[in-house]
Amino acid sequence: MRFSLQWKRLLRAYVTLGALTWMAGCGSATSVGNSSTTTASATVPTDVVVSSPTASTAATSSSLAVKEVIAVDADASSTAATDYGTKRQALATLAAGTGSCAFSLPRAAGTRPSCYGPTVNVLNHPEAIHPDADSTGDQDGDRQLPQGDLGIWSASEGTQACAAAEMNNLVDGVAAKVDTVMNMFAAMACAESKGGVVLPAVGETLDVTSVVTAQTAITGITVSSASLARSANDSDGNPVYVSTISMTVTNAQGTQTVNLILKHIPTAADNSTYKGKVSFRLGNATGTESNCPQGTSGTTSAGTVLYSKTSSSSVIYLLNSAEFCGSTTNPFDSNNNISASDKASMTNTDGWGGNWNYGVFGVNPQNGTGSVAYAWQAGQGDSATRVFNMSTSVAADNSASGTAYFGFGPAVSDATFNGSITGFYCNWAAAGVSHTASLRAQRQELSRAIAATNFTASSSNIRFAPTNSCDAGPADPQGNPFTYTSGAGAVVGTMDNDVNTPTTVTNTLIPLTSVVFTLPTAPGDV
Numbered sequence: 017m018r019f020s021l022q023w024k025r026l027l028r029a030y031v032t033l034g035a036l037t038w039m040a041g042c043g044s045a046t047s048v049g050n051s052s053t054t055t056a057s058a059t060v061p062t063d064v065v066v067s068s069p070t071a072s073t074a075a076t077s078s079s080l081a082v083k084e085v086i087a088v089d090a091d092a093s094s095t096a097a098t099d100y101g102t103k104r105q106a107l108a109t110l111a112a113g114t115g116s117c118a119f120s121l122p123r124a125a126g127t128r129p130s131c132y133g134p135t136v137n138v139l140n141h142p143e144a145i146h147p148d149a150d151s152t153g154d155q156d157g158d159r160q161l162p163q164g165d166l167g168i169w170s171a172s173e174g175t176q177a178c179a180a181a182e183m184n185n186l187v188d189g190v191a192a193k194v195d196t197v198m199n200m201f202a203a204m205a206c207a208e209s210k211g212g213v214v215l216p217a218v219g220e221t222l223d224v225t226s227v228v229t230a231q232t233a234i235t236g237i238t239v240s241s242a243s244l245a246r247s248a249n250d251s252d253g254n255p256v257y258v259s260t261i262s263m264t265v266t267n268a269q270g271t272q273t274v275n276l277i278l279k280h281i282p283t284a285a286d287n288s289t290y291k292g293k294v295s296f297r298l299g300n301a302t303g304t305e306s307n308c309p310q311g312t313s314g315t316t317s318a319g320t321v322l323y324s325k326t327s328s329s330s331v332i333y334l335l336n337s338a339e340f341c342g343s344t345t346n347p348f349d350s351n352n353n354i355s356a357s358d359k360a361s362m363t364n365t366d367g368w369g370g371n372w373n374y375g376v377f378g379v380n381p382q383n384g385t386g387s388v389a390y391a392w393q394a395g396q397g398d399s400a401t402r403v404f405n406m407s408t409s410v411a412a413d414n415s416a417s418g419t420a421y422f423g424f425g426p427a428v429s430d431a432t433f434n435g436s437i438t439g440f441y442c443n444w445a446a447a448g449v450s451h452t453a454s455l456r457a458q459r460q461e462l463s464r465a466i467a468a469t470n471f472t473a474s475s476s477n478i479r480f481a482p483t484n485s486c487d488a489g490p491a492d493p494q495g496n497p498f499t500y501t502s503g504a505g506a507v508v509g510t511m512d513n514d515v516n517t518p519t520t521v522t523n524t525l526i527p528l529t530s531v532v533f534t535l536p537t538a539p540g541d542v
Contacts, residue, residue: 055215056208058287059244059257059280060201062108063331063381064294064323066191067100069388069408070180070418070462070471098188100384103195111202113209117231129185130502131171131178131511133164136482137503140496143448143483157447157492161482161500164394164402165444167422168458168478169502170511177473179420179460183404186390190337190373194321197296201259201278204242207231213244215257221245228261239263250542254281273299273343277352279542291324293542295352299343307341307369307395309362314343318354319373324539329382334538335375338368351541356429359396370395372428376435378536383410387536389435393428399451401425403437405533408462408471416464418471421531423457436535440525442486450484456525479513480523490518 109115137160144157173181204224211227221243228242240262247256259278264271280292296319303315319337326332336354340347345366347354360367372393379386385408391401403425408418423437432438439453461474481488482500492498497518501509509516 056205056213056244057111057113058215058282059259060107060111060205060278061198061280061290061292061323061325062111062202062287063104063325063379064198064321064333065100065103065107066187066194066321066333066335066375066377067098067103067384068180068184068187068191069379069384069386069406070177070420070464071098071100071184071187071384098184098191100379100381104381104384107195107198107202110199111205113206117203117206117210127185128163129173129178129181131173132168132182133166134169134502134511135163136161136166136169136500136509136514138446138482138500140492140494140498141447141483142488142492142498143443143446144492145448157496159446161445165441166482166513167402167440168460168476169513171460171473171476171478175472176470177420177460177462178478179404179406179422179473180462180471183388183390183406183420186373186392186404187375187388190335190375193296193317193337194294194319194335197276197294197321200261200276201294204228204259204261208244216244216246218246218248218255236266237263238266250281252283254283256281270300270302272301279352281542289325289327291539291542293323293352294321295319295348297346297348299345301343303339303343305339305341305369307397308360309341309365312341312360312365315369316340316343316345316347318345318347320353322539322541325381329380330378331381332376332378332536332539335373335377337371337373339371340366340368342366353541356427356433359429361396368396372396374401374428374433374435376536376538385409385416387534389533389535391425391428391433391435399427400441400453401428401433403435405435405437405531405535407533413466415466416471417474418462419532420460420462421457421533422459423528424453434535437528437531439528440480440486442480442523443482443484446482448484452484454486454525455528456486456523457528457531459526459531476512477524477526479521480525481515481521486523486525488515488521490520 139158141157168178172178207228208224210231213224213227216222224244225242229239242261245258247258250256257280261276263274265274275297277295283289298317301314305315317339321333321335323333341360358367360369375390377388387407389405391403393401404422406420408416410416421437423440425438426433437457440456441453443449459477462471463474464471480486488498499515501514501516502511503509
């Protein structure tokens with residue numbers, strides 16, 4: 017299975033949601049419910065925004081243009097940033113309802129950094145069964161390795177560390193979807209506050225559809241229902257709020273159905289600590305997924321974000337997102353979760369076919385630093401996940417440092433899967449492939465100077481040959497020169513791992529025992 021399909025699926029999954037635009041409107045105050053306070057912002061987790069730990073920041077608040085903006089609030093800058101702090105502040109301001117109920121969203125460009133997993137042309141692979149000395153590709157010693165399987169192939173992308181550039185690209189794609197969902201609920205809370213909605217009593221469900229539509233004008237979107245419910249307290253006596261939104265979206269791709277559920281549990285009276293879960297589902301009648309059974313109509317992008325904020329310096333959230341087969345599929349169980357074991361097949365035609373993304377983020381909301389384990393699997397038939405483990409910290413002078421590791425892990429449906437790196441496949445798709453992981457990983461030490469916007473590579477352990485041993489001599493067993501280069505031809509390629517002329521390659525990967533990374537503890541289900 018070619019990992020390059022992942023990027024096309026990511027684009028399809030978030031472009032529709034990323035195009036939603038809420039614009040503030042006018043409406044009369046509406047009193048709903050029988051509570052005595054109007055604090056709709058207490059139903060939203062304002063610290064849960066998805067951001068890479070190495071996302072570009074800005075030296076000044078006026079230079080945040082790192083993504084194309086879809087819609088712009090009249091009160092906001094015309095540029096947007098992807099760093100945690102900027103996105104968190106925007107979400108909190110929106111949920112508070114003190115200003116416009118509009119929000120602006122960045123749309124990820126979807127361009128994969130060339131430093132990570134390029135296509136590589138291999139000539140005279142030493143483990144080929146039928147090697148030859150030509151470049152026609154007619155024997156298994158000559159071939160082109162597909163995108164995505166070779167990990168960090170060059171230390172930097174321009175001046176930015178490759179690990180940072182690729183982590184930013186991966187997380188931005190999913191963030192474009194999740195942040196849209198979170199902003200929708202924040203805009204809903206804003207509309208409820210402006211419409212005079214008060215929090216419901218225990219056991220009460222408020223139909224706030226008319227309030228939301230009165231307070232917002234939504235281009236291309238028809239809200240069919242919106243509600244705010246108050247469930248019974250949890251076992252610790254905390255209130256439980258459930259917000260739901262159902263809508264249809266009409267754009268150039270056709271009409272899609274969107275269903276969103278937010279279960280939010282404040283664990284402090286002022287909502288300064290909390291826990292909860294977001295579940296989202298987008299049905300696309302014109303969507304396609306090559307891993308779905310023949311005859312399946314459309315796709316459904318679905319996922320959850322489970323979150324917990326325990327203090328002013330600690331918020332943890334767990335992301336799972338996948339592309340399911342069929343536009344009317346409802347992949348959620350009774351507790352609104354999706355399952356990695358729900359794989360598409362001829363007997364399970366509405367399971368997930370491609371693009372499973374997993375991330376557990378441990379973030380300090382005060383500065384956006386912390387640890388992230390991010391993994392993705394290109395399709396339900398793939399036997400492994402590609403995994404980044406990364407941690408960052410900020411010094412008193414505002415300089416920053418971090419460490420990133422890249423490797424492979426088990427499939428997401430495997431009982432041992434938890435977002436950890438379990439090894440490295442130096443030869444995933446070349447000749448003589450043996451899918452037995454080497455107990456190694458790639459590592460980059462990262463740093464960001466004072467007032468700089470990006471992380472650079474301080475040191476890198478990334479070099480290897482695409483062979484089972486991760487090492488190589490200058491020739492195959494028949495004495496033919498062994499070369500492997502990125503680019504369009506045999507002698508093209510200037511990346512760190514390229515071998516344009518025959519040479520001995522000894523890997524610089526680190527042993528797994530040298531991976532120093534502590535997985536964030538994922539929140540429990542709610």
